[in-house]
Amino acid sequence: MYESLNLLISKYTYVSSNNVFGSGNGFGQPPPTQPPPPPTVTQDPRTLGCGTAPASCPQTRYRSYDGTCNNLRNPVLGSPNTPYTRLLPPKYADESFRLIMKPGVLIFFYDNTNSLFCVIGISNPTIARSGNQLPGARTLSLVIYPDVPVEDPIWTLNAMQYGQIITHDMSMIAGSTQAQPHQTKCCTQDGQLLELSNIPEHCFPILLPENDPDYSQINAKCMSFVRTITDRDRRCIGGSQPAEQLTAVNHFLDLSVVYGNTDQVNQQVRQFQGGRLRVDIRNGQQWPPRSQNASGICTIQSPLEACYLGAQGDARINQNPQLTLLQVILLREHNRIADTLQKLNPHWNDEVVFQEARKINIAQHEKISYYEWLPIFIGVENTLKNKIIYQTNNFVNDYDGSVNPTILNEHATAAFRYFHSLIAGNLDLVTEARNNYGTLRLSDWFNRPQILEEGDNFDELSRGLNTQPQMASDPFHDEEITQYLFRNSQPFGTDLKAFDIQRNRDHGLASYNDYRRFCGLPRATTFEDFSDVMGGENIDKLASLYEIPDDVDLTVGGSLEAHVPGTLAGPTFLCILTEQFYRTRVGDRFWFENSGATGFTLAQLNEIRKSSISRLLCDNSKDVKAMQPRGFERISARNAIVPCESLPIVDLSLWKDVQGQGIQISQDELSLSGLFL
Ligand code: HEM
Numbered sequence: 001m002y003e004s005l006n007l008l009i010s011k012y013t014y015v016s017s018n019n020v021f022g023s024g025n026g027f028g029q030p031p032p033t034q035p036p037p038p039p040t041v042t043q044d045p046r047t048l049g050c051g052t053a054p055a056s057c058p059q060t061r062y063r064s065y066d067g068t069c070n071n072l073r074n075p076v077l078g079s080p081n082t083p084y085t086r087l088l089p090p091k092y093a094d095e096s097f098r099l100i101m102k103p104g105v106l107i108f109f110y111d112n113t114n115s116l117f118c119v120i121g122i123s124n125p126t127i128a129r130s131g132n133q134l135p136g137a138r139t140l141s142l143v144i145y146p147d148v149p150v151e152d153p154i155w156t157l158n159a160m161q162y163g164q165i166i167t168h169d170m171s172m173i174a175g176s177t178q179a180q181p182h183q184t185k186c187c188t189q190d191g192q193l194l195e196l197s198n199i200p201e202h203c204f205p206i207l208l209p210e211n212d213p214d215y216s217q218i219n220a221k222c223m224s225f226v227r228t229i230t231d232r233d234r235r236c237i238g239g240s241q242p243a244e245q246l247t248a249v250n251h252f253l254d255l256s257v258v259y260g261n262t263d264q265v266n267q268q269v270r271q272f273q274g275g276r277l278r279v280d281i282r283n284g285q286q287w288p289p290r291s292q293n294a295s296g297i298c299t300i301q302s303p304l305e306a307c308y309l310g311a312q313g314d315a316r317i318n319q320n321p322q323l324t325l326l327q328v329i330l331l332r333e334h335n336r337i338a339d340t341l342q343k344l345n346p347h348w349n350d351e352v353v354f355q356e357a358r359k360i361n362i363a364q365h366e367k368i369s370y371y372e373w374l375p376i377f378i379g380v381e382n383t384l385k386n387k388i389i390y391q392t393n394n395f396v397n398d399y400d401g402s403v404n405p406t407i408l409n410e411h412a413t414a415a416f417r418y419f420h421s422l423i424a425g426n427l428d429l430v431t432e433a434r435n436n437y438g439t440l441r442l443s444d445w446f447n448r449p450q451i452l453e454e455g456d457n458f459d460e461l462s463r464g465l466n467t468q469p470q471m472a473s474d475p476f477h478d479e480e481i482t483q484y485l486f487r488n489s490q491p492f493g494t495d496l497k498a499f500d501i502q503r504n505r506d507h508g509l510a511s512y513n514d515y516r517r518f519c520g521l522p523r524a525t526t527f528e529d530f531s532d533v534m535g536g537e538n539i540d541k542l543a544s545l546y547e548i549p550d551d552v553d554l555t556v557g558g559s560l561e562a563h564v565p566g567t568l569a570g571p572t573f574l575c576i577l578t579e580q581f582y583r584t585r586v587g588d589r590f591w592f593e594n595s596g597a598t599g600f601t602l603a604q605l606n607e608i609r610k611s612s613i614s615r616l617l618c619d620n621s622k623d624v625k626a627m628q629p630r631g632f633e634r635i636s637a638r639n640a641i642v643p644c645e646s647l648p649i650v651d652l653s654l655w656k657d658v659q660g661q662g663i664q665i666s667q668d669e670l671s672l673s674g675l676f677l
Pocket residue numbers: 106160161163164167171172173175176177178247319320411412413416417419420422423481496499500503
């Protein structure tokens with residue numbers, strides 16, 4: 001049922017942080033130089049999930065928007081509305097849930113004395129597999145994850161923020177708090193995708209004390225909604241497929257946050273002129289088109305306020321100012337590249353310019369994600385040792401069609417969410433002289449992106465991203481996300497950490513102890529056995545809240561481990577993250593470092609390798625004139641501010657289409673606007 005793990009996990013070992021690139025232990029070994037043989041095109045209907053399989057796979061040099069046909073053996077692999085995969089089978093408290101393909105709706109209400117009073121869409125939310133009572137998610141959030149402001153000594157807020165871009169690119173639970181109704185789906189017994197668009201709005205989390213006059217009315221609504229969900233679940237039986245939650249976006253790291261996850265959404269975001277993406281121009285700057293708040297996601301206070309159209313067809317683009325800022329940067333970068341390519345190649349039509357600009361933009365994003373960002377989070381040595389990145393000026397031709405690029409449920413539901421602890425509750429506005437000009441309170445600006453368009457805020461927040469530290473990777477969480485998340489002008493909001501814990505239970509993840517074992521740590525039989533990776537104070541907290549070690553949720557146990565040196569995670573989460581990022585790269589036929597028709601020339605590839613997060617901000621903000629070279633690292637004497645022009649830039653003249661160099665687009669391709677190989 002679950003595909004056997006590739007060798008990565010069994011080879012996984014801890015490494016010290018003392019070594020640097022190229023030293024010992026086989027680091028810096030050359031990547032494979034020969035492209036792999038072309039995969040055979042066969043479709044196995046048993047593995048198609050309930051995503052729609054294409055009738056056939058055209059051999060194009062560009063990715064599809066929905067990720068289909070990336071894997072030619074199983075063309076639907078990695079496409080939207082297909083299930084997550086797992087490292088370990090689920091352990092629902094109620095085994096009958098195993099057969100049910102739940103839509104993943106998780107809605108809960110709690111009062112401001114902190115007790116949950118209604119939970120929807122959860123399988124036995126507070127009962128462990130052992131039958132023991134589990135501590136409430138909100139209680140755990142308050143006891144284990146208080147707000148203690150510890151800044152990260154090395155990394156900037158941009159490290160956190162780019163992480164959220166990566167995560168939105170890779171997955172979104174169909175039915176998460178951030179999904180739109182049309183993204184709340186399940187699979188029926190006969191493999192049909194069922195759209196569940198009847199979620200009543202009033203069932204979103206509401207803070208209401210039990211003595212509030214409206215309490216009983218809301219609670220009654222809540223309970224009737226529970227019944228709706230239950231009926232709905234009955235239609236969502238997984239049939240012969242193992243029950244598994246769906247993710248609404250494609251699984252690849254391919255800037256689907258910019259280009260959309262379907263052909264239809266892609267059409268909405270394109271200008272169809274000069275290869276550009278649609279933008280509105282205001283104050284001499286490019287902004288994403290406005291959406292009229294059709295989804296209702298924005299908490300705008302006047303119809304004149306911006307609510308942007310998200311390329312995912314969802315509204316996560318608006319979620320917080322710094323996330324929106326990076327989305328705008330990536331959008332402008334596409335248009336910057338497209339304009340340059342069109343000037344270099346006036347004979348290219350819109351489609352060719354669009355696809356080439358998209359390919360370069362995605363390649364830069366993959367480079368920044370894997371070479372600048374990932375080593376900070378999962379370690380330089382760990383990434384090199386496990387062949388997640390290579391130190392090379394050559395191609396990296398290790399695409400393997402048997403590696404499953406599907407997002408792991410453990411990654412999206414537990415391990416990657418650990419970095420919610422990096423979120424800062426205040427966003428600094430920073431001048432060119434790097435003075436703090438002001439601060440935004442995060443919860444004032446959830447889903448209100450207009451703030452970016454006011455005054456010089458865009459530039460000031462850009463500098464803030466690279467100047468302000470992220471919060472430390474630890475159990476502490478800012479109250480802006482544990483008390484005030486999405487508060488929408490109300491005194492209180494919801495609690496992201498409680499969501500994370502509840503979601504872990506909703507998805508029936510096996511226990512922390514199971515993953516310890518899986519990742520090479522001994523199974524604990526007493527709470528004291530956790531002391532190999534955990535401090536005494538945390539063990540005491542766990543022992544006071546849970547009945548037995550086997551009951552401890554993965555989300556909770558993993559977040560209390562001491563970090564592996566040189567990384568921002570403990571060994572269990574590191575093991576899961578390492579496996580995911582290996583699969584995401586090696587299981588991607590269109591990875592930017594692969595040679596062949598889907599890739600670049602070697603000279604172009606080495607240009608792409610010059611891209612950086614700092615240059616990206618420089619090139620796409622208005623008056624940002626200087627940045628430190630390594631934008632995820634705080635400004636210091638060894639990472640000092642320098643003029644933007646002195647930062648390496650990708651020389652796009654290598655894409656000039658002349659005989660013998662650059663990309664060759666045949667006349668057939670141009671005239672047909674067909675991009676087939
Ligand atoms: C201000 C910043 C952020 C906010 C407000 C935020 C908020 C949220 C919310 C509301 C959800 C949905 C919860 C649910 O319904 O289960 C979510 C999911 C998630 N978040 Fe964040 N988040 C932020 C930053 C980050 C960062 C920095 C990371 C990792 C580096 C991250 C990783 C994830 C992951 C992996 C998920 C689940 C994705 C999926 O549905 O498959 N988030 N976040």
